[in-house]
Amino acid sequence: MKTAHELRPGNVIMLDGSPWVVLKTETTRSGRNAAIVKLKLKHVLQDSTTESTFKGEDKMEDIILERLDCTYSYYADPMYVFMDSEYNQYDVEAENLGDAAAYIVDGMEDVCSVTFYEGKAISVELPITIVREVTYTEPAARGDTSGKVMKPATITGGGTVTVAEFVKNGDMIEIDTRTGEFKKRV
């Protein structure tokens, strides 16, 4: 079992007897520190999506499905193609990647976990931490070095991450794929 707060894109959960892929998670805070988690879910069998809200501590049945470590190979619209260590290829629908799609770039070497349901690749989990290059960000306005002042930055692949103001174009940064948060400059 996982709590709603622990879920991340790519997880597959069982709700009312049906398997759902988590496409997107948004965690916010209600009164008195309680977490509220909004999930975008895709029904594995019916190809339908829904949005749902949970208390952070709500328990979910996290289905243990077959998983394989793979690396990203190429994109053939509308499929992302991943390959395992024996060069077998697996197609995953772009929609099923959810927020993880923002971090998929050509040539990436991150080892991803591809999940299968009844022989079909249905989702991909990225490593918790990935490193990407900042392709564009505004220069620091006030020379802040504390890391508390933040600004938007575009990373390789076109995604946007909020980074510390001291981050510059060309910097390599660590990103937490569970939250999309900037962790540090590497």
Next chain:
Amino acid sequence: MNTQRHLKPHWDIFCVVVDNYGDIGVTWRLAKQLVDEHQISVVLWVDDLHSFGHILPSLNPNLPVQYFNGIKIIHWNNTNIIAFEPGQVLIEAFACELPSTVINSLITLKDKQLSQPIWLNLEYLSAETWVDGCHGLPSLQANGLKKWFYFPGFTDNTGGLLREQPISKMVTQWQTENKKQLLFTQLGLTNIDDDDIVISVFSYETPALESLLNHFAQNDTKVHFLVPKGRSLFTLLPLLDCAFDLKLSQVQPGSQYHYQNAIVHVLPMTDQQGYDQLLWSCDINIVRGEDSFLRAQWAGKPFIWHIYPQEDDYHFEKLNAFLDKYCQQWPPALAVSYRNLVTAFNEGEREKCTQRLHELDLQQQSLQDLAQNWAQSAINETDLTSRLVQFIKSR
């Protein structure tokens, strides 16, 4: 409707009392409004009748079941719950955990393929933008039951704000007829003249209260602070002219303590109507949490919101989200001064708060006018209870 014949024609509301007056204050107002304005039968389940008794003095904390305002009130706890008979709607106030017997009865209905009550989690009020995207969404539970998240809020896309239909008229009438002296007499508060400044204080502990008292104590006009026994008075007590060894438990309602040109009056506890009238009667209100915060808005008087503090200072996100809305139509300079003061008050820094108080005249007419405008416009078409009834009808 045939499939719902097994459900009783009432709504159940469950409330866990967390901080004495807030959670139960909101749920009690909701229950009363459902009965008064929508003729809905309500069963209110409360885990702490002693705290509830502070705002409903005639409640008997030793009775497991009793009726007030047409509402059936049941005392419950997790180990001893009176037989639950499912109604049309089941509300867990502020995400409180429902007793397992209640959940089990819903599962039994589901297993028998009978319809279940519409189950709602009534969440805390927030002005943050994410509320619009989360309000009204389902929450599929692992046990197959479906719950809905209902978020109060300030926009059309949220669950709205709790406010009784006639309150605007009642406030206007109260203030026009200048009934404040009548109330002060009823509350045992003496020596308050019509031209004196009167400030109600219902906050959490904060050094900012010392700044507030010091600031107004130097005023040429006599200033009265009306403070119930509790966390605010605990903060102020060491400053007052009473014996320094006086403990909070020894302070009596109606007592007065002088501090320079200010007088601190110890308020007796009142019911919700009495507290509302107090807010309508004061020139400035210091409020906290959710219930008094909302009531201060309907009073149409300048107020300072002491928000419930959260980890990592997250409460400032919520405070700023509210101030963005509250001050949106204000003259920019006034908005900045007000925001600075409210922020400093919540930061609890004495010197900063003192400085901000010098920068803003809380009694200026423009602030009064803006507070009154907000009281009229914030409701945004319709109130929470009406929206809730509509929400249930549309499920």
